[in-house]
Amino acid sequence: MSVSRREITGFALAGALAYAADLGLFVALRGRAGWDPITAKAVSFLAGCTVAYLGNAFGTYRGRRAGWREYAVFFGVNIAGALVQLLCLAVSHYALGLTSARADTVSGAVVGMALATCLRFWGTRTLVFGGQGKRVPWTG
Numbered sequence: 001m002s003v004s005r006r007e008i009t010g011f012a013l014a015g016a017l018a019y020a021a022d023l024g025l026f027v028a029l030r031g032r033a034g035w036d037p038i039t040a041k042a043v044s045f046l047a048g049c050t051v052a053y054l055g056n057a058f059g060t061y062r063g064r065r066a067g068w069r070e071y072a073v074f075f076g077v078n079i080a081g082a083l084v085q086l087l088c089l090a091v092s093h094y095a096l097g098l099t100s101a102r103a104d105t106v107s108g109a110v111v112g113m114a115l116a117t118c119l120r121f122w123g124t125r126t127l128v129f130g131g132q133g134k135r136v137p138w139t140g
Contacts, residue, residue, distance in 0.1 A: 014055025022048030
């Protein structure tokens with residue numbers, strides 16, 4: 001199955017919107033709402049995953065099956081992507097001894113994000129929306 005420009009563009013747009021939702025909600029929860037960082041990030045991550053799923057389900061991969069099962073698999077793929085980012089950071093920081101703030105940023109937010117995005121694209125395209133099943137309502 002070849003990758004089309006429309007698919008890449010749709011995936012990137014859904015990801016950009018999800019990133020904006022994640023970042024905006026995290027900043028609001030940490031700042032104005034005064035939440036602790038872990039709870040704020042957990043809630044903003046879930047919101048970002050939901051925005052990305054909706055963008056992909058009803059945009060990039062519209063016409064394919066979209067329901068709770070697909071959402072759960074999509075969430076799992078995004079957890080795996082987050083773990084890839086953490087692994088890149090851990091290897092760079094602890095195994096390679098690159099402990100500066102710049103090294104942490106490059107390993108986690110640049111290299112880790114790039115690898116995680118590749119994993120998320122593959123997982124979204126093959127595991128979540130890879131089947132040619134018919135669309136069902138969001139509620140079931």
